[in-house]
Amino acid sequence: MPAVIIDGQVHEFHPGQTILEALHDLNIDLPSACYDPRLEPYGACRLCLVEVEGQPHPVASCNMPLQEGMVIRTHTPELEEGRKQGFRFLIGRYPKEAVERQPSKPFHERLRDYGLAEGLKAEPDPRLQDFTHPYIRVDLSQCILCYRCVRICEEVQGQFVWQVFGRGHQTHLEPSGPSLLQSACVSCGACADTCPTGAIDDWSVLELGTPTAWTRSTCPYCGVGCEFLVGTRDGKITQVKPALDAPVNKGHLCVKGRYAFAYNDAPDRVTRPMIRRDGEWQAVSWDEAIAFVAAELKRIRETHGPDSIGILGSARATNEENYLAQKFARVVIGSNNVDCCARVCHAPSAVALAQVFGTGAATSAFDDIELAQTFLLAGTNTTENHPVVGARIKQARRRGARLIVVDPRKTELAGWADIHLALRPGTDIPLFHAMARVILEENLTDPAFLAERVEGLGAFREAIAEWTPERAAEVCGVSAEAIRQAARLYATHKPSICFHGLGLTEHHQGSETVMALANLALLTGNVGQPGTGVNPLRGQNNVQGSAHMGCEPNTLTGSQPLAKARAHFEQLWGCPLPTTKGLNLMQMLDAARKGHLKALWLFGYDVLLSNPDAAHTAQAFERLELVVVQDLFMNESARAYGHVFLPAASNFEKDGTFMNSERRIQRVRQALPPAGDSRPDWQILCDVARAMGQGERFAFEGPEAIWEEVRAVWPGGAGISYARLEQGGLQWPCPSLDHPGTPRLHAQSFPAGPRATLAAVPYVPSPEQPSPEYPFVLITGRTLYAFNAGTMTARTPNTRLYPTDRLEVSPSDAECLGLREGERVRVVSPYGEARLPVHITQRVKPGELFSTFHDPDVFINRLTNPHRDRYTLTPQYKRTAVRLEKLPNASRE
Known part of the structure; x- marks a missing residue:
């Protein structure tokens, strides 16, 4: 490796490094205001100047590449005096109150280092303050024109919200709208994350305090699998920041991952076990709840057989917990009736x-x-x-x-x-x-x-x-x-x-x-x-993992076919596996409607609200003798049909792993103790298994012990240990501890051999077609600010950014129907109806409508149809024939 001399010492460096990057690696402290490793070097603040032998003037270390033989000086008296003058230039109008209120801000710490904090006299300018956004506080009195917010919004997010106006002393920043809330901002928080002064900052920190502890973990929302740092103080989350070295998100997050964590402390979170008796929920002890569930499952199994019981894994639970869910179904219940929400998506x-x-x-x-x-x-x-x-x-x-x-x-x-x-x-x-x-x-x-x-x-x-x-x-x-x-x-x-x-x-x-x-x-x-x-692109944080761990009726852990891997699992588990064909989620609901399925245990999945054709789903639940709901909140399934509620720990309150869309397995780490009496899903499953006489096969001390069993039964994951995951995620296949993981599949061949076969599939038009009675086609989907059934996001300030589901209608259709923006309409399909406000937009074509499905008060899945994929029985959410009805005296929203 090439070498340079820095402050009299010889150091090797990596080709392509800048001087500042090398100084950071060497822990040589150097101030900088405009530098962020996520951004292209800028060199504007001039605080990171160094002397390079042979250069006539000091150079900005952030954008000067290292070269072999360079001789560099970092802290000469002349450089230090120049930095002090540079700080003085930046703080000409800086408010003293800001330094006192937020002493830990990087810029404020530097001002104290250079003895400049005490000399500040300016006051905040109310004209430069914008407190409209629910997550981001803006006070441009503290802006030092480092332009990091402008650049990160452009170079990382690509949103171009922060814009520069004026010249010279009149230079200032403004968002792309009347306020940040009314601008093109998507609330990713990158500007607040990079801002060194607090000119753009997180309300959560200002209101709850600067974190006193940080825990690295993985986001609980979509299947991208962003890694983040969870900041806690006094038993609460006060801030979430992106992990700068995360391979997936590379120091970036979205609004949900960065800000939508308030659900963890939501006032309606259920933290004690409950049993419904005579129509009323009653809080009980864990011993009573576990005994009740075990006794009911035993009764139903003995009366109606093991295949009268179904278990649903969770895309929100860890790999370890989903592994136990399918093992519980097969070993404790004796049935292959196990599935997860991957059935209704990917x-x-x-x-x-x-x-x-x-x-x-x-x-x-x-x-x-x-x-x-x-x-x-x-x-x-x-x-x-x-x-x-x-x-x-x-x-x-x-x-x-x-x-x-x-x-x-x-x-x-x-x-x-x-x-x-x-x-x-x-x-x-x-x-x-x-x-x-x-x-x-x-x-x-x-x-x-x-x-x-x-x-x-x-x-x-x-x-x-x-x-x-x-x-x-x-x-x-x-x-x-x-x-x-x-x-x-x-x-x-x-x-x-x-x-x-x-x-x-x-x-x-x-x-x-x-x-x-x-x-x-x-x-x-x-x-x-x-x-x-x-x-x-998988929808939920661990939907890839839940299915891959074996929460499917016809595959075992590692997506190994049941028939092919049966002997291996029987040997390792020490018991025979069930031989009857299992039911997937949709088949379970069909069987329940017919009276064949008697019990359903679901966790982290609001089936009633999420599944299509809600009337048919309700009919299935009505005939079940036992519905066990394991979740954070009293969701719609539990509220309407639950018999037992088992309070689960959140993702912030437990350890384990998630698997993202690119097959990467990453650690989930506990940042807080479980709320109230809630317990991790894995512990609840083990407790019930023990109560049903299978304690020896579920005698796990924690998630790592469970994962060790996963590695034993899944050859493709044998090389992925917790120890290796401390250094970052790994993509399977990873068959041994010296294997680097597999970022890219099929480089040389395919699993079945050197060749893949083109699929000559026919086209069969959908049975769901518009008609004179139902002339529109409704598409359903998600939005940036809400997530799935709204279980988590609806309990955060995200509801200020997206209050409820709304129906997108083209301008020409709105004109024909006499609809106005925000007016509530009735949407009717052959399967049900829903009422929601209209949003008139060019995003949809005439004859087509679009709605999200996050708000239980709207309950859009009352409308969706019963048609299913011909291979997997996945529902056809994306095409339902509907009509619109203008409501009398409809109000705008």
């Missing part, structure tokens, strides 16, 4: 990718985003539903990458796209087949990859022959030329990478749609290489 992705590639998971790492030249985003509103990945894609687009968006709505990234294919909901298969036909007809394939790695080309070519771009255009509602352009761009501007979401999977042909997307990657060689791949 089960089609797992089945499709397993069928085409051999592994039912993302083929790439998020770091392939920075290597890709073209993005194909299909059915994913990425910047809202997976915001940090969306921001990384947005930055890649700004650097010149090309972008194709396939989505009925004009999402934010659709506005950035080279090509936006705004197809009709559920017509993706004709679109992808037409793109494939163009690629074949115009010889845009990767011939070498096809010859070596792909088979079934002849049958595939014949199957898609009818799908000319013109025919697909008629079905999809997009132009034939746009289809051709998208095919050419994806095939030729390589490497190309695909990300897809629930807009592909939640249809009656969800699995086949993902297969059709995977065909494009095989035809063009866009799989297994840097910057390529086909990647489902």
Whole structure:
């Protein structure tokens, strides 16, 4: 390694390092105001100046690359006096009150170091204060014009909220609206995180105090898996900050991960076990609750057989807890009736990718985003539903990458796209087949990859022959030329990478749609290489892990087929596994309606509110003899049909691991003790197992002991120990302790061999079609500020940013119906109705509507239909025929 001399000492450095980066590595303290490792070097504040032998003047260390043989001096009297003068220039109008109120701010600490804090005399200027935002406090009296907020909003988030106005002494910052709350801000908090002075700051710290302890953990919201630092004080969370060295989020977070943690201390959190007797919930001891659950499960098993009981794992619980849930079902109950919420979201992705590639998971790492030249985003509103990945894609687009968006709505990234294919909901298969036909007809394939790695080309070519771009255009509602352009761009501007979401999977042909997307990657060689791949963006923090741990009726831990892995598990568990075919979630509800399923234990999953066609779900719950709900709050399932409520510890109150969308396993660490009498899910499962006579097989001292058993039964995860996870996450397969993990699948071959087979899938139009009685097509989905059933986000100030679900209607449809912005309407489908306010927007096309599903008062799933994916039974949330009815004397909201 090359070497330099710093303050008389010889030091080696890494090529490409700046002087300041090397000084930080050496723990040589140097002030800087405009520097942030997440940003491009700026060199404006001049506080980090150093002397370099041979240079006529001091240089800014933050943007000066190190060179072999440099001789550097960092703290000469001249440099220190220059820094002091630099600070004096920055604090000409700085308020003394700010330093006294927040002494731990980095800038304030420096002022004390240089003896300048006591000389401040200015007062805060109310004209420069903006206290409208629920999370972010703005007082630009404290602004020193380091421009870190401007740059991080542009370079990391890509939102361009903070803008510079004026020149010279008149230079100042303003948000892109009348206030920060009314601007383009998406509340990611990056500006508050980087601000060295507190000019932009977190309300939570100002109100609850500076954290006295920090715990590194993983976000409990979407499947991106951002790592963060949880700051606590006096038994409460007061701040969350991004981990700067996290490989997934690289020092960034979204509004939910950074700010939406107040649910942990929500006043309606349930922290004592309860049993419902004579229609009333009664608090009981844990001993009584455990004994009641165990006795009821035994009774039902003995009376109706083990297959009369179902267990639902949780995408919000850890890998260890989901592993125990499926083990409990199979060992304690004796049934394969175990599933999780992956059934209603990305089960089609797992089945499709397993069928085409051999592994039912993302083929790439998020770091392939920075290597890709073209993005194909299909059915994913990425910047809202997976915001940090969306921001990384947005930055890649700004650097010149090309972008194709396939989505009925004009999402934010659709506005950035080279090509936006705004197809009709559920017509993706004709679109992808037409793109494939163009690629074949115009010889845009990767011939070498096809010859070596792909088979079934002849049958595939014949199957898609009818799908000319013109025919697909008629079905999809997009132009034939746009289809051709998208095919050419994806095939030729390589490497190309695909990300897809629930807009592909939640249809009656969800699995086949993902297969059709995977065909494009095989035809063009866009799989297994840097910057390529086909990647489902998983919705919840551990939905990938819950299914992968075995919370599925036909697979065991590691997604190992039950029939193939049975002997291995029986040997390790020391007991036989059930032989009857298990039921998935949708089949369990069907069986309950018929009176065959008698008991359901669900945790971290509000089935009644989340599942489609709520009337049918309610009918299933009504016939159950035992409903055990394990959660943080009295959710809709518990409120209406629960018999027992078991209070669970939150993600901040327990240890374990999560698995994100890119197959990365990361640590979850306890930052707080469990609230009240709540317990971690793993402990509750072990307690019930013990009460049912299976204590020896559930005698775990903690999550790490559970994980050691996971490693023993899952060869692909054998090399992922807690000790290794202390240094960061690992992507499976990782079969041994000396294996580095596998960021990218299928580099040389596929699990079944050297070749993958193209999927010649047919197109079958959805049975859910608009009609004169129901002329609109309703699409449901998520928003940035709310999450799933709202269990967590609805108990945070996020409700000020997004108060309730609303119905997006095109301007032309609104005009025809005489609707005004904010007016409440009745939405009616063949399955139910809901009432909610209207939002008139160009984001949806005429004849199509969009709504989120987060508010239980709206309960949008009263509307959604019973149709299911033909392979996995995943519900068709994304296409329901409805009509709108204007309410008499409707109020605006």
